[in-house]
Amino acid sequence: MGESHQDDLAVVRDLLPRVAPAGDVAADVRTWLGRMCSAAVTALPATGVGVSLMTDTGVLAVAKASDTLTDSLGTLQFTLGEGPCVDAFHEHRPVLVPDLGAVASTRWPAYTAAALASGVQAVFSFPLQVGAARLGALDVYRAEAGELSAPATGLALAFADVTVEALLDAQGAVSAAAEPGGLDGVVDGHYVVYQAQGMTMVDLGVSLVDALARLRGHAYAADRPLLDVARDVVEGRLRLEPDTA
Amino acid sequence: MATVAPARLAEVFVEVADTLVDDFDVIEFLQMITTRTSELVAVPAVGLLLDDGRGRLQFMAASDEETRLLELFQIQHNEGPCLDAFTLGTPVVNADLAHAESRWPTFAPRAAASGFRSVHALPLRLRSTVIGALNLFGTDAGSLEPGDVKIVQALADVATIGLLQEKTIRHGEVLTEQLQHALNSRVVIEQAKGALARTHGIGVDAAFELLRTSARTHNRKLVDLARVVVTEPHTLPGLMR
Structure with a gap:
């Protein structure tokens, strides 16, 4: 058991280079986030992966996704002010929705309708956080309803962890060569x-x-x-x- | 070890029921479980670890600092009774540390060096899923009696129910959401302990007591106050200067 998360982290780190702040850190971070979403959508049982970086107050700062549809669903949450990623950020916990069709119509009325109309049936949102330090959320989308398995959940958490590390290192100007x-x-x-x-x-x-x-x-x-x-x-x-x- | 007086046991369960109201303080609740377990079965040190969703255990609460270190030691070395109870989903009862070196080559000597002679661990179970473990460290070789083991398992079950905040967890995702929230709450508290310790020039244990006292005085949840300490310190002039 003890190795499983370490393995997940190692798998994810192997998939992704570190952020290489060569000048324009913000641009480098965007590039890195794009790669991360592409790697995650391949590694996870997912049809789309998006990431939203937010300010302390939950305002969207940066959004990247594995594809344009996922990108628009991610930013839509901020336009509407509702959705799993908004809740994950504010509640400091994952918001896992294995069947969007079964979600109470009062929870995220506009977002749920839009997501279902886009062919998304399940969404799993993981906060990017270390304790009270919050950076945003990672969204995993699927075209079919159903739970994310425990191993897939572990891998998604590892993608969130590695994203947090990459963002902190970009901010702290940690070199790409760091071990x-x-x-x-x-x-x-x-x-x-x-x-x-x-x-x-x-x-x-x-x-x-x-x-x-x-x-x-x-x-x-x-x-x-x-x-x-x-x-x-x-x-x-x-x-x-x-x-x- | 003495079997528990029924009246005292009843008091503890009333206290638990009083705690498990809507939106209760999960860290204080787990802290209470470890402290009361220690008192009820007269075992000096009790700790509680939870699954972090990545198949690994994380420290959540302990009756004292030495226990906390032993729990962290088990996590770090990936070995010990708590890990066994968690991995196998079955209790470890009355393990004699003097004869446990083959079972736990690094943990057993470390626990013995801390003055403990016996160890017990009970899984936190939700049906077939194990979400963590409750660990008891004894300073005598005396064993937990079967009645004591039942009481400790009942407290472990109460901890599970409290953590999950629902009578029936129908879906795995609710479990993941709640556990991740509880685990992150613990991290927030550690960050706040650091900030308070530095602000007041005190140790991290004293900082934890300061946080608890302040939370009680102002009738706030420990984690909520801790979050304000590290995100909006300027709003707490008394506590954060």
Whole structure:
């Protein structure tokens, strides 16, 4: 059992290069997200995969998808202000809808009608988040109703995890050459890492998302595992300063 | 170990029923389950782990810090009674740590070095699905009596019911949604502990107590307050300066 998620993460990391911030980080992130959606739609039992990046307040910032239909369904949720991805973001949990046709008509009336009319029967939305740090949501669409199997759910969660890592690294200017193994931990269940995130937020006076990115950037620059850096922060041996990159 | 007084058991179940209202605090609830399990069967340390949806366990609650470290140790080394109970879906009862090295070569010596002599783990089960495990660490070689095991399993079942917040989970997706939410709530609390610890110059355990006290004082859910601590600290001038 213990290996299964590690395997999922390894599978997803193998499928995707790291973001290579070569100049225009925003453009590089968009390119990377497009590749991620294409890789995910192939790896998962899905007919479409879309990703929406949102601001703290849930306003859509960037949307990418494996195809134009998925893209329009993703952005439609923000036009309408309703849909599984909007709920996943605001409720901090996956919103899994194996049969859109069976959804109560009051839940997302306009979105459900539009999705069904587009031939989508099931949608599974996973928040891109680490604790209270929220970046957006990943949507998996299927043309047939039915549950996403446990292994497919695990793989979708791994795609969400790797997307979070890629976004943080783009923000923290972590080089594409960074060894992913050395940075494991942002979603790895090491509570010291989460505590260090909260501490770094206070030390730098920045948002939680920025603190996550800065910690990863520091670990990469110092060529040290994130967990070791986090331990130093929590045990008082290290305090990031506003001018350290 | 003494079998539980029925009156005390009744009190605990009344407390549980009082807690399981709409929109209750899942972290406080699990914390209560570990603390009450510890008291009821006179086992000094109790911890609770949950499946993270990727087939791996994550720490959720423990009656004390040493237990928390032992739970994390099991996750890190992918070995120990909690993992056995989770993987096999069957209880581990009265395992003697002095004779458990062949079974858990890294965990058994570590737990023994922490002063524990016996260990027990009960799966959190929803019919055929196992969603986590409840772990008990004893400092004497004395065994849990069959009556005690039933009580602990009942508490594990109560934890499962509370977590899933529904009498019948008809679909796997509800399970995934609830578990992921609970797991993320724990992460939010760790982030808030870090922020509070740094702001007040205190340790993370003291920061957790500060968060709990403040949540109770203001009648807020632990996770809701923790979320505000790390996303809108300026709205909490008393707590976050």
